[in-house]
Amino acid sequence: MRNLIVNALKGRNLIVMIKKVFKRLEHNTATSALQWAKRNADITTDQLCQMIDANLFQNIKSDIIKIEAKANSKLEQVALSLGGGGNYVLLYFLVRKFKPKVVVETGVAAGWTSLAVLEALEKNGEGNLYSSDFPYFRFENPEKYVGIAVEPSTLKMRWNLDIRGDEFALPNIISLLGDKKINLFHYDSDKSYQGHKFAFRTIKSNLANDCIIIFDDIQDNLHFKELVEDHSLGYKIVEFQGKYIGIIGA
DSSP: OHHHHHHHTSTTHHHHHHHHHHHTTSOOOHHHHHHHHHHHOOOOHHHHHHHHHHHHHHHTHHHHHHHHHHHHHHHTTOOSOOOOOOOHHHHHHHHHHHOOSEEEEEOOTTOHHHHHHHHHHHHHTOOEEEEEOOOOTTSSSGGGGTTTTOOOHHHHTTEEEEOSOHHHHHHHHHHHHTTOOEEEEEEOSOOSHHHHHHHHHHHGGGEEEEEEEEESOTTSOSHHHHHHHHTTOOOEEEEETTEEEEEEOO
């Protein structure tokens, strides 16, 4: 409780925390969303990557092992549960394959996907990552744990990290981008319907025509289902570590 109060008094944290509480009161559609995701998840991460470029997928497997080792080594030094990572295998593959110049992600936590994206950008020799996150406010000094898996400092030169929460960070990221278009967007933050809706509404005018869009945890609400159905978008769904990921454009 002490950490909660202390962190709430920092900057705009209290505003973000109050909004998170109210979002939890929204109508729960998780059962319907889970059923829909399960029905439409007909391909694995490995199968999708092989279908797109089997040779590249084979070649990057050693890179994935190194990324896992780096992240695990760093996290072993932290005696806290920082949550699981997103589908870092898929993200590393897609960045290596399509060589995006601008990647935007929401939700960093320990930094599994951030590390994967930054390693891939570094390997490509081009591109930058813009990340939005909000610290685990139940911890003491939670800011220091955001993206802790990301090393060395050379990777951070490609990284713009804003930890004020999506409602503040995403508009700021869009402002920083100016005329630059987003080539890959990965959503893995606020699990509420309104959180998904706000993020997509904020960034959609800055998406490149061939932008790859990835939503994690689509089993939590019906936003992804409604998005692809309302706009007649082609999509794929894969399961990763017991969660479902919706993909548009890959």
